[in-house]
Amino acid sequence: MSSDIFLKGPVIAPRRRRSQLNWLFTVLPAFPLMLLVLRLWYLSRQDLPTMLLLVQYINPLGMISALFISLSWAIPAVILTLRVLGGILLVSKPGDAGRSPIAVAALRMPDWVVLIAILIAGFTWQLRLLPTLQMLAVAVLGLTAVQRLRAGPWVMLWITLGVPILTGVLTWIFVWPGVVAAVRGGEYGTAILLGVPPLLGPLLTGPVPAGWARLVTHWPATAAAMALPVVVGVVFLRAPVLPSSAIEVGPEGGPVEKVIVGQLIAVDDTSTTMLQATGEVEFVPNGDVRSKTLCPEPVRPPESAVAVRGWPVEETVLEWIAPTRKVTEIDSRCLGRPDGPE
Template sequence: MSDLFVKGPVIAPRRRRAQLNWLFTVLPAFPLMLLVLRLWYLSRQDLPTMLLLVQYINPLGMISALFITLSWAIPAVILTLRVLGGILLVSDPGAAGRSPIAVGALRMPDWVVLIAIMIAAFTWQLRLLPTLQMLIVAVLGLTAVQRLRADPWLMRWIMLGVPILAGALTWIFVWPGVAAAVRGGEYGTALMLGAPPLLGPLLTGPVPARWARLVTHWPAVGAALALPIVVGVVFLRAPVLPSSAVEVGPEGGPVREVVRGQLIAVDDTSTTVLRPTGEVTFIANGEVRSKTLCPEPESPPESAVAVRGWAAERSVLEWIAPTRKVTEIDPRCLGRPRGRA
């Protein structure tokens, strides 16, 4: 208890360690909370249905859906932390030791940043790639300021020349998309494509020491508050069960109905389907005439802008990965038995 009344810098490091311990305790629980909320949302807030889903849903499938849906968020957190912490380190080195952002950026290995850049390059949409370019040149410039003791001309080239050149090349590439977005009234897309290359040179050097914590901590706090909300909203809409259609009817007789919904489980006696209304239907296996998987409905694109033939809402991974094109919808997915118009 006497340590609480010791003057000097003893209390601050202990408080920082305590805060980090709480943070490391809460972080692993966030994905688990997302999975539970996803089941609660899927069950339409009905506890018995949620318990049934918990019993049958494979956790690996939900974790896979979580990873695929939120793969963009991991590099965003890493790169933002590295840039904001680096700005604080070069702007106010004396106070950087009291900031968890600066400490995290200082202790972050380079290979982690490299992997984050590679993941972002493949998973971020085209309209976000100029922001990635801005973050990359900022990381390079801040790293050079922290570690290199080179000639002034070389430092100016790394801090100003490289960001300006990279921004100019990015602008040349995205200019058709910026012009198309402005003509189409999509000013948000135009801003995301055109603004980040102009901001790269501003993020590679120090800011006045009295403003350092303001320009780094408040954006970090805002991002920390907004990210869980955005992640939760995105994941709550992600599919975790296969959409299916089941033809039901007596053995040897005509099809009585087509049950559409999300397939929960198939056991020795019945097939369990979660309907869009939230009702759970148990179908005896003897009455199952056929089953089929139904494609997820595609949402209309938010932006019609394309940059040199590349849609602004598509990522590199979506561009190069093979996709299954649905040319004809199975009538069972529309609620009609096969062979009936």
């Protein structure tokens, strides 16, 4: 019975398909390791001895933590996109269920994984992406009902159309002030992200014409698979993996000769190792270290001035409700100047 699903469409042997998936699953774990190596290569300004020094001193747990925090938004995006596109293909062209990797992945994906992905996305995605999350969530609900639920037509109509329309209207009511502010401010991309996804939810809960099923599912999945590594790499290359610090250097009992601003690599029994912004490594004898301080990361100005009911569109739920450390005064040492009179 399981071999019947391979009768239609291009002839691809099941063993070959499984072999391709095994290769994919083998390569995927190497991607985070490649990101970590590229981050060190980028941090060392492409200097191999400096990179080897960083490998010697940097804690792998710190690197993994930075990777997880920086890319926590990407995992729910992959899971939900895969579930929606695979679900559309399953309900539109069931004969392709055994030959399409996205259909197989959507069919075998546990519901609790999807639920956790929605919760993580709800806390880690920016406000301007939450309407997209609402669209994906109602699409998953409708497609799951079409695949599994055997109910009356009115119940199915409510799940596949009523719920998406109702949640879309509620989302529109909430984000409408932001849409208006974005249009007035000329931020049309933000206006589209806030206003368009709630309108598309009802269109993603049912089948599409069988002849178009692979086109509207596989091509978006292929485009996303090609773009995601690039986006993930660019985001992670900017993530800090070493603490930004400043140390005052000078002879004991004498004046401060200079202030070194950079990233602290390590402190051992004899010296303090600093990585400067130019990529140069400086070893400062511990006896010459007059003081040291931790410098805050520079805050980038917001790309958008739009807020929805007092909630900036670039902030996540965690950033909006969680306490943050506010830097009201920058230490003069972080600016390259001694602390106080010399």
